[in-house]
Amino acid sequence: MVLILGLASKTAQAQEPELIFKKVAVFPFTVLSKTPKEFLGEKVRQEFEDRLKAEGFTPVPREEMDKELKVLKEPLTEALAKDIGRKLGADTVILGQVIIIRQAVAVEALVIDLTGRQAPILLKLQGTGEASLSGLSRQLAGEAALRILGKERLHLVKVKGNRRIEADAILGQMQTREGEIISPVRLREDLKAIYKMGYFTDVKFDVSDTPEGRVLTVIVAEKPAIRNISLRGNRKVKDKALLSAMEIKSLSVASETVIKEAIEKALRVYREKGYYEASITYELQPITPNEVNLVFNVNEGGPVTIKEISFEGVNAFKPGQLKKLMETKEKGLPLISRLTGSGKLVRETLERDTEKIGAFYFNHGYIKAKVGEPRIDIREGRVYITIPVTEGPQYKVGHVDLQGDLLGDKETLRKKLGITKEEIYSREVIQKDISNLTDYYADQGYANADVTPLLKENSEKLTVDINFDISKGKKVYFERIEIAGNIKTRDKVVRRELRVYEQDLFNATKLKESMRNLRRLEYFEDVNFSTSPGSAPDRLNLKVTIKERPTGTFGVGVGYSTQDQLVGMVEVSQNNLFGRGQRLRVQAIIGSIASRYRINFLEPYLFDRPLGLGIDAYNWSRAFDEYTRTSFGGSIRLTHPLRWKYTHLFGSYRFENVNLTDLSYSALLTPAIVEARDIHVTSALTIGVRRDSRDSIFLPTRGSDKSLSIEWAGVGGDVAFIRYILDMAYYIPLKWGTVGVLHGRGGYIQALDYGKQPSYELFYLGGIDSIRGFRYAEISPRDPVTRDRVGGNRFFQINTEYRFPFPLLKKYGIVGLVFFDCGNVYGAANTLVPNVRTSAGGGLRWFSPMGPLRVEWGYNLDKKDYERQSAWEFSVGGAF
Numbered sequence: 001m002v003l004i005l006g007l008a009s010k011t012a013q014a015q016e017p018e019l020i021f022k023k024v025a026v027f028p029f030t031v032l033s034k035t036p037k038e039f040l041g042e043k044v045r046q047e048f049e050d051r052l053k054a055e056g057f058t059p060v061p062r063e064e065m066d067k068e069l070k071v072l073k074e075p076l077t078e079a080l081a082k083d084i085g086r087k088l089g090a091d092t093v094i095l096g097q098v099i100i101i102r103q104a105v106a107v108e109a110l111v112i113d114l115t116g117r118q119a120p121i122l123l124k125l126q127g128t129g130e131a132s133l134s135g136l137s138r139q140l141a142g143e144a145a146l147r148i149l150g151k152e153r154l155h156l157v158k159v160k161g162n163r164r165i166e167a168d169a170i171l172g173q174m175q176t177r178e179g180e181i182i183s184p185v186r187l188r189e190d191l192k193a194i195y196k197m198g199y200f201t202d203v204k205f206d207v208s209d210t211p212e213g214r215v216l217t218v219i220v221a222e223k224p225a226i227r228n229i230s231l232r233g234n235r236k237v238k239d240k241a242l243l244s245a246m247e248i249k250s251l252s253v254a255s256e257t258v259i260k261e262a263i264e265k266a267l268r269v270y271r272e273k274g275y276y277e278a279s280i281t282y283e284l285q286p287i288t289p290n291e292v293n294l295v296f297n298v299n300e301g302g303p304v305t306i307k308e309i310s311f312e313g314v315n316a317f318k319p320g321q322l323k324k325l326m327e328t329k330e331k332g333l334p335l336i337s338r339l340t341g342s343g344k345l346v347r348e349t350l351e352r353d354t355e356k357i358g359a360f361y362f363n364h365g366y367i368k369a370k371v372g373e374p375r376i377d378i379r380e381g382r383v384y385i386t387i388p389v390t391e392g393p394q395y396k397v398g399h400v401d402l403q404g405d406l407l408g409d410k411e412t413l414r415k416k417l418g419i420t421k422e423e424i425y426s427r428e429v430i431q432k433d434i435s436n437l438t439d440y441y442a443d444q445g446y447a448n449a450d451v452t453p454l455l456k457e458n459s460e461k462l463t464v465d466i467n468f469d470i471s472k473g474k475k476v477y478f479e480r481i482e483i484a485g486n487i488k489t490r491d492k493v494v495r496r497e498l499r500v501y502e503q504d505l506f507n508a509t510k511l512k513e514s515m516r517n518l519r520r521l522e523y524f525e526d527v528n529f530s531t532s533p534g535s536a537p538d539r540l541n542l543k544v545t546i547k548e549r550p551t552g553t554f555g556v557g558v559g560y561s562t563q564d565q566l567v568g569m570v571e572v573s574q575n576n577l578f579g580r581g582q583r584l585r586v587q588a589i590i591g592s593i594a595s596r597y598r599i600n601f602l603e604p605y606l607f608d609r610p611l612g613l614g615i616d617a618y619n620w621s622r623a624f625d626e627y628t629r630t631s632f633g634g635s636i637r638l639t640h641p642l643r644w645k646y647t648h649l650f651g652s653y654r655f656e657n658v659n660l661t662d663l664s665y666s667a668l669l670t671p672a673i674v675e676a677r678d679i680h681v682t683s684a685l686t687i688g689v690r691r692d693s694r695d696s697i698f699l700p701t702r703g704s705d706k707s708l709s710i711e712w713a714g715v716g717g718d719v720a721f722i723r724y725i726l727d728m729a730y731y732i733p734l735k736w737g738t739v740g741v742l743h744g745r746g747g748y749i750q751a752l753d754y755g756k757q758p759s760y761e762l763f764y765l766g767g768i769d770s771i772r773g774f775r776y777a778e779i780s781p782r783d784p785v786t787r788d789r790v791g792g793n794r795f796f797q798i799n800t801e802y803r804f805p806f807p808l809l810k811k812y813g814i815v816g817l818v819f820f821d822c823g824n825v826y827g828a829a830n831t832l833v834p835n836v837r838t839s840a841g842g843g844l845r846w847f848s849p850m851g852p853l854r855v856e857w858g859y860n861l862d863k864k865d866y867e868r869q870s871a872w873e874f875s876v877g878g879a880f
Contacts, residue, residue, distance in 0.1 A: 002596075005191055011512055016878045018595070020183070022056065022057045022058060022091060022092075022148075023058045023059075023060065023089055023090045023091050023092075024052055024057045024058070024059055024060065024090055024091070024092045024093070024094060024148070025059075025060040025065060025081075025084065025085040025088055025090035025094070026045055026049050026052070026059055026060070026065075026067070026093075026094045026095075026141075027045070027069075027076060027084075027093065027094065027095040028041050028042060028045050028069075029042075029044040029045055029090045029095070029096050029097055029107070029109075030096075030098070031097070031098045031100070032097055032098065032099045032100070032102075033098075033099075033100035034100075034101075037100065040098055040100075040130070040133060041097075042096055043133065043134070043135045044096075044098055045656045046105060047134060047137035047138055047141060048094060048109070048137060048140075048141040048144070049062075050141075051137075051138050051142055051145070052139035052141055052144070052145055053672070055142070055145040055149075055183065055184075055185065055187065056183060056184030056185045057145065057295055057761065060085075060088045060089075060090050060706050064088055065084075065088065065450065068084045068087065068088065069084075071751045074558040076095065077094070078110065078112065078120075081093045081095050081112065082112060082114060085112075085114055086114055087464065088620065090110060091112060091114055091115055092112065092113055092114060092148050093111075093112045093114065094109055094110065094111050094112075094144060095109075095110055095112075096108045096109035096308070098133070100130070102261070103128050103129055104126065104128065105126065105127045105128065105129065105130060105132055105133055105136065106121065106124065106125070106126045106127075106139060107124070107126075107133070107136045107140055107479065108123070108124050108142060109122075109123045109124075109140050109141075110122050110123075110565045111123065111144050111147055111148060113148070118147070118148075119332075119632060121144075121147050122368045123140055123143055123144060124136075125139060125140050127767050132512070137256065141659070146181065153850070154176070154177075154178050154179065154180055154181075154182060154213065154214050154215070154216055155178065155212045155213025155214055155215060155463070156178060156210075156212075156215045156216070156218075157171060157174070157176065157177070157178050157215075157216045157218070158169065158215070158217055158218070158625065159217075159218045159220065160217050160220070161191050161217050161219050161220045161221055161222070162220050162222060163222055163225075163290075163352075164199075164222060164225060164251070164252070164253055165197075165199050165200075165220075165222060165253065168271050169197075170194055170197070170218060170220065171218075172189065172191065173193040173194050173196075173197060173220075174190040175189060175190055175716035176190050176216065182207065182214065182216070187205055187345070190205075191205060194218065194220070195880040196702070197255075198255035198256060198257035198258060199220075199222060199223055199253045199255050200220045200221055200223060201221045201222070201223055202219075202220065202221035202695065203218070203219070203220050203221075203837065204218075204219040204220075205217070205218060205219070206219055206446060221550055222253060222255050222290075223253050223255060223610060224252055224253075224254050224284070224286070224288075224289070224290050224292045224294070225251055225254065225290060225291050226248075226249075226250055226251065226252055226254050226291075226292060226293070226294045227250060227251070227287055227291045227292065227293055228250060228293045228294070229243065229248065229249075229250055229293075229294045229295075229296070229315065230294070230295050230740070230808055231243070231295075231296045231298055232295060232296070232297050232298060233297055233298040233299060233300065234298040234300060234880045235300060236270075236273065236499075237269055237270065237273070237276065238305075241269065242266050242269060242296075242298075245264075245265045245266055245268070245269045246262035246265050246266050246682075247262065247265065248262040248294075248866075249292070254284055254292055254294060259282055259294070260865060263280045263282065265294070265511055265616035266280055266296070266298075267279075267280060268704070269343035271346065271347070272298065272344070272346060273303070273344075274303040274304055274305060274306070274344045275300055275301055275302070275303050276301075276304045276320060276345060276378060276383070277301030277302065277304060277378065278298070278300050278301050278867065279298075279299045279301070280296055280297065280298050280299070281296075281297045282294060282295065282296050282297065283295050283297070284617045287748050295469070303381065304330055304345065304378055304381050304382065304383050305331040305344070305345075305381070305382065305383065305777045306328065306329065306330050306335070306344070306345055306381035306382075306383045306385060306593070307330065307331065307383060307384055308330060308382075308384050308385070309323060309326070309328065309329075309330055309385045309387070310384070310385070310386050310387070310794075311386070311387050311388075311389055312386060312387070312388040312389065313388060313389045313391060314389050314391070316361075316364070316366065316391055316394065317360075317364075317390060322357055322360070322387075323735075324866070325353070325356045325357055325360055326353040326356065326357070327349045327352065328344075328345065328346070328349050328350050328353050328385070330856070330868040331385055345383050345385075348558040349873065350374055350385070350500060354371045354373075354374060354387060355371075356373050356385065357389070358370070358371040359427070359428070361389075361391065362426075362427040362428075363425055363426040363427055363428040364394070364426065365394040365395045365396060365424040365425045365426070365428075366392055366393075366394055366395075366472065367392070367395050367425060367457070367464065368390075368392035368393070369389065369390065369391050369392055370389070370390045370392075371387065371388070371389050371614065372387070372388035372389070372390075373388075373832075374387045374388075375387075375388070375623060376772055377736065381849075393462050394424065394462065395424075395425045395427060395457065395462050395463060395464050396424055396462060396463050396464070397420075397422050397424065397463065397464065397466070398422055398456075398458060398461070398463035398464055398465040398466070399426050399465045399466075400414070400417065400419055400420050400465075400466045400467075400468075401465075401466075401467045401468070402414065402467070402468045402470065403468070403469050403470070404466055404468075404469045404470035404471055404472075405449075405470050405471055405472035406446060406470060407440070407441065411831070412575055413437065413774055416433070416436045416437060416440060417433045417437075417468075418432055418436075419433055419466060419768070420448065422840070425463075425464045430453055430466065433453075433468070434451045434453065434468075434502060437449075437470065438451050438508075439508045439509065441470070441472055442506060442507065442508035442509075443507050443508055443510075444472055444505075445475035445476060445477070445505035445506050445507070446472040446476070446477075446506075447469065447473075447476035447506035447508075447531075447540060448474070448476065449471065449472045449473055450471045451468055451469070451470050452468070452469045452471075452475070453466055453467070453468055453469075454466070454467040454468075454469050459501050470714065471797050474537060474538045474600055475505060476502065476505070476506040476538055476540045477503060477506065477534075477538060477539055477540065478487070478500055478502050478503065478504055478505075478506060478539075478540055478541070478542055479500070479502065479503070479504055479534035479535060479539040479540060480502060480534070480541045480542070480543075481495070481498070481500070481502050481541075481543075481544065482541065482542070482543045482544065482812075483495065483544050483546070484543060484544065484545045484546070485546045485548070486546055486548060486579075487548060488548060488576065488579040489523060489524075489546070489548060489576060489579045489581070490579045490580060490581075492608070493523075493576075493579065493580060493581040494518065494544060494546065496605055496608075496610075497514060497517035497518050497519070497521065498514040498518075498544070499511075499513045499514045500514055500542065501861055508538060511529065512643075513776060515529060516531075516695065517528060518544075518546070519695075520695075520696070520697070521581070522548060522549075522575065522697070523548065523549065523551055523575065523576045523581070524546045524547055524548055525547045525548070526546070527544070527545075527546050527547075527784070528544075529542065529543070529545075529547045530542075530543045530545065531543070543843050551574060551575040551576040552573065552575075552576075554572040567854075568879055570587070570588045571585070571586070571587045571588070572585070572586045572587075573585040573586070573587075581602070581604055581605065582601070582603050583600070583601070583602040583604075584599075584600070584601050584602075585598075585599070585600045586598075586599050587599075587600075587800045591624040594620075594621065594623065595620075595621045595622075596618065596619070596620050596621075597618065597619045597620075598616070598617070598618040598619075599616070599617050599618075600615070600616045600617075601614070601615045601616075601762070602614045602615075602657040610640060610641050611639070611640050612637075612638065612639035612640070612648075612650075613636075613637070613638060613640065614635075614636070614637035614638075614639075614652075615634070615635075615636055615637075616634055616635045616637070617629075617633075617634035618634065618638075619631075619632040620632070622790075623662070624777070625664065625788075625789075626664050626666070626667040626670070626673055626675065626788045626789065627660045627663045627664065627667050627677075628660070628661050628665065629658060629659075629660055630658070630659045630660040630661065631655055631658040631659070632656070632657055633654065633655045633656030633658060633682075634654075635652050635653060635654040635655070636652060636653050637650060637651070637652035638650065638651050638652070642689070644694055645693075646691050646693040647690070647691040648686075648689070648690050648691075648692075649687075649689050650686075650687070650688050650689070650690060650709075651685070651686060651688075651774060652685070652686045653683075653684070653685055653686075653715075654682065654683075654684045654685075654686070654711075655681075655683050655717075656681070656682045657669075657680050657681050657682075658679075658680055658681075658682070658758070658760060659680060660676055660677045660760070663677065664788075666786040666787070666788050667786070669785065670783045670785075670787050670788045670790065671783075672759045672783065672787045672790040672791075673759055674789060675758070675759075676760055679718045679719060679756050679758040680718055681716075681717035681718045681719070682713050682717050682718070682719040682761065683713065683714070683715045683716040683717035683719075684711050684712060684713035684714070684717075685711070686709055686710065686711040686712075686718075687709070687710055688707055688708055688709030688710065688725075689707065689708055689709075690705075690707035690708075691704070691705075691706050691707070692704075692705045692706075692707075693705075694731060698845070699803075699813075699815060700731045700739075700844055701739050702731055702732070702733050702735050702739075703731055703733065704728070705727075705728075705729045706727065706728045706729070706821055707725075707726075707727045707728075708724075708725070708726050708727075709724075709725045710722065710723070710724055710727075711723040713755070713761070714752055714754065714755045717755075718755065718756055719755055719756055719757065719761060719762065720752040720753075720754050720755020720756065720757070721749050721750060721751055721752055721755070721757050722749070722750040722752065723747065723748075723749045723750075723761075724747060724748045724749075724750070725745070725746075725747045726744075726745070726747070727744075727745045728743070728744050728745070728748050729741065729742070729743040729744075730742045734802075736804070737804070737805050738802065738803060738804040738805075739801075739802075739803040739804075740800075740801070740802055740803075741766065741799070741800065741801035741802075742798075742799075742800055743797075743798070743799040743801075744796070744797070744799075745770075745796070745797050745798075745823075746794075746796040746797070747763055747794070747795050747796075747797065748793065748794050749761075749762060749763070749793040749794070750793075751765070757793075758787075759790045759791045760781070760791070761791075762779045762780075762790070762791025762792055762793060762825075763780075763791060763792050763793065763794070763795040763825045764777035764778075764779065764789065764791055764792075764825060764838060765777070765778075765779035765780070765795060765797055765823055765825050766779045766780075767776035767836075767873070768854060768856060768873035768874075770797055770821075770823070771797055771821045771823050771837060771839055771858075772819065772821050772839055772841060772856055772858030772871070772873055773821070773839030773840075773841055773857075773858025773859050773860045773870055773871050774837070774839065774858070774860065774867065774868075774871060775867075775868065775871060776788065778841050778867065779823070779824060779825055779837055780792060780825050781825060781826065787866065790827075791825070792825035792826045792827045793827065793828060794825070794826045794827075795823065795824065795825040795826065796823050796824070797821065797822070797823030798821070798822050798823060799819060799820075799821050800819060801817050801818070801819045801821045801880070802817060802818050802819075803815050803845070804816050804817070804818070806844075813846060814845070814846045815844060815845045815846070816841060816842065816843070816844050816846055817843055817844065817845065817856075818840075818841070818842040819840065819841060819842065819843075819856070819858075820839075820840045821838065821839045821840070822837065822838045822839075823836065823837060824837050825838055837860075837862065838858060838861040838862060839858045839860050839861055840858070840859055840861060841856060841857045841858035841859050841870075842856070842857060842858075843856030843857060843873070854873065854874065855872075855874050856872070856873040856874075857870065857871070857872050857873070858870060858871055858873065
């Protein structure tokens with residue numbers, strides 16, 4: 001058995017291996033040439049020694065070898081070489097010659113094993129020119145090393161001494177593999193790699209001979225295991241939170257590397273809470289020779305808050321302008337700081353802030369600006385941040401041009417550039433122009449178009465000339481479109497939302513539209529597009545990878561809304577029925593003042609065509625102040641896209657039977673309500689057009705939703721009128737992830753001579769979906785005597801909102817808002833201008849696991865005697 005190499009925890013570096021059978025004596029090579037060139041023999045000898053040393057051999061010292069050669073009185077022979085080698089303690093001797101004939105060069109080496117394990121081996125290599133001699137020598141030396149180690153191939157590599165660390169994990173750190181020749185150099189590296197795992201106090205390698213071959217045994221001594229983990233001194237962060245962040249478990253090996261990583265993770269928790277002076281040490285308390293208790297000693301220190309952020313070298317901008325760019329903020333009032341998270345120092349966030357400041361300078365013409373690393377000074381629990389800036393001069397836009405493969409005339413392309421409209425150079429505008437040009441070319445099929453802005457600075461005039469160099473490449477076609485990741489959803493449900501097709505030209509805009517369509521379905525948690533080369537340079541394969549989300553729900557619960565008050569609910573819904581993209585919902589809601597039973601079915605692609613079919617049946621009962629309304633009925637709806645993007649034509653038929661019961665005393669004295677009691681059946685047709693370009697249904701951040709509809713009641717039944725509804729909403733992305741919303745809605749009902757017009761079919765406003773701050777349907781013309789609501793034939797409403805993410809709740813998707821609403825409902829005798837009802841307030845939105853959640857509070861800005869001053873609005877779930 002031969003001990004190769006070992007490393008213990010007390011040693012800083014690996015010991016050199018004991019190479020018992022790998023001492024080599026390399027003799028000077030004889031040179032046979034027309035002119036004396038003995039120096040070449042020494043050169044070859046040196047190359048051999050260097051290469052063998054790199055392979056882990058120990059060459060006989062040159063001075064010892066030369067001393068023996070000087071006393072020779074006859075030419076060196078194979079027998080003399082063996083004698084000298086044995087005398088010098090070598091296991092192997094190498095001697096040879098270099099033969100040079102004109103340009104031909106040959107090197108021969110005789111390798112003699114003095115242990116008797118192998119027969120002598122003669123190696124030869126040939127080349128051209130003396131310059132090739134070094135390469136030949138190194139190659140021949142490498143071959144000699146392999147031949148010498150021919151018997152050193154490993155039959156087996158095994159691990160001994162491990163208890164908790166799996167053998168595969170240890171062997172995975174090694175370069176040495178079974179079947180390979182043993183290399184001391186590799187073994188040395190393997191030893192270091194295993195020790196760096198941090199789980200062992202001692203690591204050794206042992207090699208033994210067996211009839212099957214050599215066996216390498218990795219002998220390890222594991223560090224003790226952790227029995228219990230405890231914390232001392234933590235008050236602001238609980239044990240559970242710290243241990244969860246540390247990700248260190250009982251019974252794991254007490255590795256110093258792992259423990260230090262755990263400490264760093266825990267300190268990160270403290271830094272996020274503002275405790276930058278926190279420190280953590282640890283101690284290992286022995287329990288048994290193989291087990292310890294791990295104790296973390298926590299010194300939390302005090303919380304530090306940002307007192308001041310200042311800038312050095314800033315002259316072009318006011319400090320306040322730069323501070324607005326930053327997520328890192330100085331501490332403000334306690335309540336505001338608590339809500340916004342201001343005053344906390346997070347180094348990763350501060351690094352992002354410096355990048356934003358640098359980008360801000362580049363976008364304002366300061367192309368040589370540099371933002372240095374912030375200096376952080378902590379004094380008495382206060383943080384003072386200083387950000388050094390070197391501004392340099394401001395550059396303006398010089399000459400702007402285009403060159404290369406231009407599609408169409410140059411002026412058409414120039415119109416797509418924003419930089420031509422700028423006076424000051426802006427890197428951000430340049431990037432947008434590159435994107436615009438690339439998309440323009442990609443829409444023409446040039447998927448690999450490359451746009452490079454060539455910039456030329458003029459330091460005297462302080463201008464930058466910009467020349468967009470365009471290389472369009474070849475037109476690219478989609479060869480194959482593959483759908484992946486769908487388990488339930490059928491391929492056709494995905495493909496029908498795509499606006500790119502196989503064998504069609506590549507089109508970037510249509511590709512983005514396809515992504516948007518799939519995300520709007522809300523069947524999938526994630527949608528990704530990736531491309532790969534096709535069968536030819538002008539062919540491209542598209543892979544659509546989706547991750548499905550659960551689309552079926554079953555709910556039983558109790559809830560409350562300001563519209564329906566206390567309710568019990570049972571609901572079964574499936575938004576992707578059988579993977580066909582169909583939607584089905586069955587709902588029963590029973591409340592203190594209202595009950596609803598409803599079934600709804602939607603087929604978005606009837607007969608595999610873009611023809612949507614919706615069927616709705618319901619039974620609804622609700623108690624109002626004046627009466628109880630009970631109705632049952634249903635509707636059928638068809639939609640079809642028009643040639644304009646995001647635009648649909650829709651039509652529907654509605655049948656409803658209404659009964660008014662339990663009329664109050666005042667309602668019995670109100671002619672409009674008494675008349676409506678005897679009117680029951682509404683049969684109506686609706687036609688309309690809608691354009692919906694929102695990027696989300698519940699919380700859109702951009703786009704618009706506009707519709708115009710005309711309903712004709714009088715296709716049978718008791719009721720006859722024509723109702724016109726115009727609805728428009730705009731969603732405008734603003735700074736800092738906020739969104740502005742402007743929503744307007746108006747309607748008019750035209751009476752017809754051949755039917756009746758009951759009050760329950762007229763317009764009412766008030767509630768969470770119209771004018772907030774008022775009760776449901778509270779805004780209405782009223783009977784001049786009884787003051788009961790009778791509805792109006794005209795109305796308008798305007799809702800304005802400013803939506804913003806809460807900094808501390810952003811990761812949960814909770815959005816806050818403030819609003820101002822106004823509008824009114826008018827009877828035939830009123831005009832639209834006077835008596836506008838107004839309200840203002842705020843609230844929050846959250847797409848909760850139970851569905852869309854809205855909590856809003858509205859304040860009535862012009863309260864009447866019979867109205868409340870304010871109202872809370874609350875709802876969970878979405879409408880059909």
